[in-house]
Amino acid sequence: MTMKLKQLTTAFLAAGLMFMISCKGKPKDSDVQAAVTTALQTTPGVSADVKEGVVTLSGTVSSQADKDAAESAAKLSQGVTSVVNNISVTPPAPAPAPDTTAASMTAPADVALKTSVDAIVKDFSGIKADVKDGVVIITGESKADRWKRLKIALDALKPKKVDASGLTITK
């Protein structure tokens, strides 16, 4: 009986000791998180979430190589047991043509164009303007000389087209 109790106590002690060691050897998620975040600094656009040593990577990169690099970097970080790679790869938009002519012809984004158009058109009562796919659509009515001034201003914004088919010229 005494022997059995002694054995049990030893077993408990051993288990306890092992538990303590394993606890000590297991870094906190916050430490792992910090290490992984540092490791991922070379691959922007990627974020990491750490749970019990398991790192889940997410975000968007421009190539598979970047995705793999982020995973390798995370794996090498201290305290990481495994890595779940949820990074999505989105290839970058094709580079604009080096031809300066083509570049200058590229109409600005509709939003930016609309802002510029609105700033001009607000001074021309009776005329309304809308922007769609880089085309400025003019409606309403105006005297010829006012419309000419507006058209000069609009063309300077380099739109794809100024569509005035909905405009009536008054005498």
Next chain:
Amino acid sequence: MALQDKYKELIDAAKTSGTNNLQVNEQDGVLHIDGEAPTGAVKDQLWDIYGKIDPNFLTGDVVLNINVATAVEGAKLKVITESSNLNIRKGPGTDQPIVGKAAHNDTVTLISKSNDQWWLIRTSSGAEGYAYAQYLKPIE
């Protein structure tokens, strides 16, 4: 090429009048003409020819973007608003706060060009800020 034939007189006039960096491109049925005219008078002339070929510019098959070479730093500019005052803003954009105004037909000085649309100017009263370039015409 048909568009270039239709607007041949305009393109030829731009060439012979000494318009610099002249670019003529046809894209999606629209003729884009870009360049820098030596004077405001040449710009006016080009627009008159355009208006003759396409009365009231209603066809929409040309985008004529002509800058004026005399709009250089230090140049005097006339405020050519519809009738209202021209807003002078802290920065280049309509979202920027208004820091002053220049009266219709007033003369201001060009300090620098932020971009094609926004120019940094100084008014006759000394106020400095950004104004919309389309309302400023070089005085020759």
